[in-house]
Amino acid sequence: MEVTEAWYLILSAMLFALGATGLMIRRNPLVMFMCVELMLNAVNISFVAFSKMYDDLAGQSAVFFVLVVAAAEVVVGLSIVVALLRRRPTATADDLVELRG
Amino acid sequence: MGNVAEVIVFLISGAIVLGGGLGVILNRNPVHAALSLIASFFGVAVLFISQEAHFLAFVQVVVYGGAIVVLFLFVIMLLGVDRAEQVRVEQLSMQRPxxxxxxxxxxGLAMGGLFLSGPGGEEGAVAATGQQSAMVPIDETEPNVRQLGLDLFTRNVLAFEATAILLTIATVGAVVLVRNEGAEDLVVDEPGTSIG
Incomplete structure (x- = not known):
């Protein structure tokens, strides 16, 4: 038995589906962000697996940029969540409509 | 012998990745969800190491496991939302199923895309253009960090500069968003302008 790239790709697909399911199930905006991070990590796994499979470093560079974009996204997203939860600590994702204007 | 070790490492870290992911979804307490997220990130870092992406594994631990999760925990603690989700009722019927x-x-869609569409493996590498599609071939004799750095600062230098701008904009945007509007921070000693 040998670990082939297909194993990594299957794991990546499972993690992506898990993150997407969590994003749809949970109502707490913070936890929804964590699920987005899970999905980004799933994509990173498959990027690195393809990079190994095709012997191409470009996949690893792509992971680097995904990482930077994830950091930026978390910063902006969490500040929106802070602005929301300051008004009502029990807010769910539906209450984002309160931030209008 | 090396193969067996590889399989064991993959199975353990894969279980940690998926278990952490499940923990994020199933824990009602956001703090516990964030801790599960750390476990998942560490599992991914181990997977990166077993695929010889050493620099990315290091960055994974520092940026994801360190900075991003700490940011999550910071927000959770700052706002005092570290208790179980109170809304038990589903506002959309049948949402969970x-x-x-x-x-x-x-x-299933991802699996189909991976394994049903076109040739996989060695053939897949040459399917689109008729030649090996490596833009930056990996050189096994060079350290991973050196190769990645060379690629970032030559072929991807424009994108790298753009990420710098992106991070600056994100920081400014965060400051603008969480600014305490209406509360005059600088004139605290004036009577009647209490900021509470």
Whole structure:
């Protein structure tokens, strides 16, 4: 038995589906962000697996940029969540409509 | 012998990745969800190491496991939302079953895309252009960090500069968003302008 790239790709697909399911199930905006991070990590796994499979470093560079974009996204997203939860600590994702204007 | 070790490492870290992911979804307490997220990130870092992406594994631990999760925990603690979710009622009927069905279908879609469409493996590498598609071939004799750095600062230098601008904009945007509007921070000693 040998670990082939297909194993990594299957794991990546499972993690992506898990993150997407969590994003749809949970109502707490913070936890929804964590699920987005899970999905980004799933994509990173498959990027690195393809990079190994095709012997191409470009996949690893792509992971680097995904990482930077994830950091930026978390910063902006969490500040929106802070602005929301300051008004009502029990807010769910539906209450984002309160931030209008 | 090396193969067996590889399989064991993959199975353990894969279980940690998926278990952490499940923990994020199933824990009602956001702090516990964030801790599960750390476990998942560490599992991914181990997977990166077993695929010889050493620099990315290091960055994974520092940026994801360190900075991003700490940011999450910081927000949770700062706002005092570290208690179980209170809204138990589903506001959309059938939301959970539908979400699970959609997740399973997404998994099936990814599997189909990976294994049903076109040639995989060695043939897949040459399927689109008729030649090996490596833009930056990996050199096994060079350290991973050196190769990645060379690639970032030569072929991707424009994108790298753009990420610098992106991070600056994100920081400014965060400051603008969480600014305490209406509360005059600088004139605290004036009577009647209490900021509470």
């Amino acid at each position: 539908l979400a699970i069905v959609t997740g399973v279908m997404l998994f």
